Amino acid sequence: MTAMIRAEGVRKSFGQLEVLSGIDLQVNAGEVCCLLGPSGSGKSTFLRCVNHLETVTAGRLWVDGDLVGYRQRGDRLHELREREVAERRRDIGMVFQRFNLFPHLTALGNVMEAPVHVLREPKAAARQRALALLDRVGLADKAHAYPAMLSGGQQQRVAIARALAMRPKLMLFDEPTSALDPELVGEVLDVMRDLAADGMTMMVVTHEMGFAREAADTVVFMDGGVVVETGTPEQVLGDPRHDRTRAFLAKVL
Amino acid sequence: MTTDTPSPIKAVPVRHHGRWIAAVLVLLLAYQIGSALLSSPNLEPHTIGEYLFKDFVLEGVRTTLLLTAIAMLLGTAGGVLLAVMRLSANPVLRVSAAVFVWFFRGTPLLVQIVFFGFLGALLPRLTVTVPFTDIAIFDQPTNAVMVGIVPAVLALSLNEMAYAAEIVRGGILAVDKGQTEAAHALGMKPGLTMRRIILPQAMRVIAPPMGNEVITMLKSTALVSVIAGRDLMTAVQTVYAQNYKVIPLLAVAAIWYLALVSVLSVVQWFVERRFGRGHRATSGGGMFR
Numbered sequence: 001m002t003a004m005i006r007a008e009g010v011r012k013s014f015g016q017l018e019v020l021s022g023i024d025l026q027v028n029a030g031e032v033c034c035l036l037g038p039s040g041s042g043k044s045t046f047l048r049c050v051n052h053l054e055t056v057t058a059g060r061l062w063v064d065g066d067l068v069g070y071r072q073r074g075d076r077l078h079e080l081r082e083r084e085v086a087e088r089r090r091d092i093g094m095v096f097q098r099f100n101l102f103p104h105l106t107a108l109g110n111v112m113e114a115p116v117h118v119l120r121e122p123k124a125a126a127r128q129r130a131l132a133l134l135d136r137v138g139l140a141d142k143a144h145a146y147p148a149m150l151s152g153g154q155q156q157r158v159a160i161a162r163a164l165a166m167r168p169k170l171m172l173f174d175e176p177t178s179a180l181d182p183e184l185v186g187e188v189l190d191v192m193r194d195l196a197a198d199g200m201t202m203m204v205v206t207h208e209m210g211f212a213r214e215a216a217d218t219v220v221f222m223d224g225g226v227v228v229e230t231g232t233p234e235q236v237l238g239d240p241r242h243d244r245t246r247a248f249l250a251k252v253l
Numbered sequence: 254m255t256t257d258t259p260s261p262i263k264a265v266p267v268r269h270h271g272r273w274i275a276a277v278l279v280l281l282l283a284y285q286i287g288s289a290l291l292s293s294p295n296l297e298p299h300t301i302g303e304y305l306f307k308d309f310v311l312e313g314v315r316t317t318l319l320l321t322a323i324a325m326l327l328g329t330a331g332g333v334l335l336a337v338m339r340l341s342a343n344p345v346l347r348v349s350a351a352v353f354v355w356f357f358r359g360t361p362l363l364v365q366i367v368f369f370g371f372l373g374a375l376l377p378r379l380t381v382t383v384p385f386t387d388i389a390i391f392d393q394p395t396n397a398v399m400v401g402i403v404p405a406v407l408a409l410s411l412n413e414m415a416y417a418a419e420i421v422r423g424g425i426l427a428v429d430k431g432q433t434e435a436a437h438a439l440g441m442k443p444g445l446t447m448r449r450i451i452l453p454q455a456m457r458v459i460a461p462p463m464g465n466e467v468i469t470m471l472k473s474t475a476l477v478s479v480i481a482g483r484d485l486m487t488a489v490q491t492v493y494a495q496n497y498k499v500i501p502l503l504a505v506a507a508i509w510y511l512a513l514v515s516v517l518s519v520v521q522w523f524v525e526r527r528f529g530r531g532h533r534a535t536s537g538g539g540m541f542r
Contacts, residue, residue, distance in 0.1 A: 053434055082443055090440030100435035104453045114439035117449060159435075166439060 002065075004029045004170050004201045005050060009059035012045055019045045021225035022059065027218065029169075032202045034212040034233075037222035038248060043205045046222070047172050050203065051092045052085050063092065064169060090118060093163030097175040099155040101147040107134060107158045108143040111165045119166070126165075133161040137191050153184030157191055164195075171195065173204040209253055213237055221245045293500070300501035304492075305508065313488030314509055320402060320474045320484055324409035325467055331410065332417025337447060339422055350418065357415035363476050365412055369404035370480030405477035405484070413470060420462045424455035460528045464521035468514050475510075485509055 005027040012020040020042045027033040035043040048054040049061060052069045061068040066088060070077040080088070102110050111130035115121045121129075134143050137157040147155050156176055163171060173192065177185040189211050196202060196215045206212060212219050212233055219236040221228045221244075228242050237253075240246045290296060304310060338350035357365070368375075373395035381391040428451050436446040475486035489502040 051438055053437065086437070086440050086442045089438060092438070094435075094438035096431060096435060096438075098431055100429075100431040102432065102435070102450055102454075113449065114441060117445055118440045162439070 002029050003027070003062070004031070004064055005033075005203060006062045007046075007059065008061075010046065010049060010056055010061050011058040012042070012049060012054060013057050019225055020049070023222075023225075023227055025220055025227055025230060027201065027203055029201050030199050031217040032196045032200075032204065032215050033218045033220060034216040035203065035205045035220050035222060036207075036209075036212060036236075036248075037228075041222040042225040043222050044174050047174050047203060047205050050170075050172055051089050051094055053094075063088070086118075090114075090166055091169050093166060093168035093171040095156070095159050095163055095171070095173045095176045097178050099147070099152070099159045099179070101155050101159055101162070103147050106144050106146055107139060107150070107161075110147070110158055111162045114162070115165050130161070130165060133164055134158070136164075136194075137161045138187070151184060152180045153187045156180065156188045160188075160191055160195075169201065171200055171202045173202065173206070175205050175207070177206065177208060207252065209237060209249075221248070223248070295500045296504065297498065297501045300498055301504050301508070304489075304498075304502060304505045309488050309492065310485070310505060310509070313483070313485035314513075316402065316483045316488075317471065317474050317485040317509075318513070320405055320409060320477065320482070321467065321471045323406050324413050324474075325470055327406070327410035328413025328417050328466075328470075329463065331414035332421050333452070335414055335418035336421035336425060339418065340425060354415045354418050357412050358419075362408070362412050362473060363479065366405065366408040366476050366482075367479055369399070369408040372399055372404065402477075402483060404480060405474070405482040409470065409474065409477070413466065416466060417463065420459055420466070421455065424457075424459035425451055427458045428454045457528045461521075461525050464517075464524060468517050468521070471513055471517065472510060475506075 003026050005025070007023045007025050010020055010023040011018065023042075023046055025033075035047065037043050045054055049056050050063060050068065055069060067077075068088070069080055069085065071080060071084075072078075101107075102113065105113060108127070108130055111133055112123070112126045115126040115129065116123055131140065131143060134140055137160055139154060139157055139161070142150060142154060142158075147158070150158065160176075176192070177188050180188065185208070189208060192202070192204070192211070193215050204211070204216070214233075216233050218230060219233050220230045221236055221240070221242075223244050228244050229236055229240065236245065237249065240249060335350045335353060338346040339354075341347055376395055379391065379393050379395050379398055380389055382389050425447075432450055432454065433446055436450045437443075441449070474482070474484050477484055478486040478490055481487055485506055489506045493499045493502040
């Protein structure tokens with residue numbers, strides 16, 4: 001098994017406040033890993049470290065064998081240039097809690113933007129692929145709608161299609177259903193399940209225990225900036241070893 | 254229970270006595286001002302009519318419009334550049350942009366215009382050399398460069414850059430931070446993100462104040478008359494200095510400025526509606542009734 005994400009003693013501080021206090025974990029290619037835990041436990045921060053939206057303060061983090069944000073020469077680390085960071089990020093898709101669709105572009109425009117301007121694909125080819133992706137997330141008929149005209153669930157599905165348009169080898173989901181009306185959560189989770197079944201490597205920060213149980217290969221429970229326990233969904237959700245996990249699950253289940 | 258729909262309400266509307274009182278007062282005031290102006294022996298309405306479309310006036314209007322257009326184009330381009338510099342991670346760019354804005358916002362436009370008009374007195378020759386050598390890339394007498402509308406254009410554009418920079422910076426900062434993150438997560442570099450994602454969204458915030466800047470600029474061009482800037486104001490001043498018909502000629506200038514500003518206001522209304530699409534309805538009705 002090749003490790004898609006590998007973290008060794010990852011720490012992150014915002015000034016005096018330490019949010020991550022030494023994270024060790026591994027996600028293999030083709031696996032779905034769900035990060036669970038209370039608010040403020042550092043799950044989202046860790047996810048954001050993986051594509052260098054946050055800079056790690058200590059420890060090492062690799063994505064597909066490449067050190068995140070740095071190049072190692074001998075025993076010294078050299079910061080990567082913005083251009084190099086951008087190149088690494090191309091291969092990592094990210095879906096945000098608040099969708100963050102580009103409001104001045106249509107659904108189709110949102111999906112085509114990066115393939116055309118980052119990968120320099122010909123417009124016609126990018127358009128074909130974008131339409132196919134919108135069809136895959138069930139929004140073929142909304143291609144020409146602006147984000148403001150779409151429901152939350154539809155916006156999030158466009159956001160997933162937008163990330164997939166870069167043909168990522170890894171998809172990161174930062175609480176993708178937390179900003180949705182309860183009745184719209186299902187349509188987004190369906191797309192994510194479909195993606196997981198397709199063999200996409202995914203790291204998902206979520207409060208959806210049902211999704212974690214069905215779709216995850218590994219569940220990681222975090223609290224206070226550390227990993228409390230890791231295991232299969234059956235083990236962590238069904239038979240947690242730690243009191244802290246048990247207390248959390250008792251509240252959310 | 255009755256299934257009839259209730260008949261529409263026929264209520265006596267509130268009487269707005271205040272509106273009638275206001276109307277009477279405004280009419281009275283307008284009559285007073287109007288009759289005072291028309292009774293002046295120096296307004297000479299026929300002279301205004303005579304000069305309104307004279308060649309030298311039209312030539313002045315043309316220069317005024319040209320100055321406004323060039324200064325706004327250069328000012329906006331420079332303003333965007335300065336705004337991006339001020340928000341850059343590079344401390345050298347950040348500080349130099351801030352110093353530029355500080356200087357050009359901190360001195361009166363009139364002073365800047367006169368200064369550029371008399372630049373030859375400060376620097377007799379404009380020379381650009383290769384650093385630490387005597388090899389000149391550019392070397393001309395200042396008064397040969399600062400001809401025609403050049404000093405006026407320089408002063409107006411540099412001043413406008415400073416103001417435009419602040420407006421553009423505000424517009425960029427108004428765009429949600431999530432937009433930058435989403436663009437970066439897609440592998441877009443900072444420059445591309447700014448051009449394709451941030452600036453188009455900032456336009457909605459930038460457009461209304463920039464419309465005001467165009468209108469302000471059109472009127473500010475009158476200041477270049479102090480260095481004989483060939484604009485509308487210079488044109489009428491030159492003539493009334495000879496024939497002493499000061500009031501009618503000033504009225505000619507005022508009529509032109511008002512007409513041009515009115516046209517620009519209409520354009521501004523359409524531009525704002527275009528950029529505000531989908532955000533809020535631009536309907537009538539004031540805040541007060």
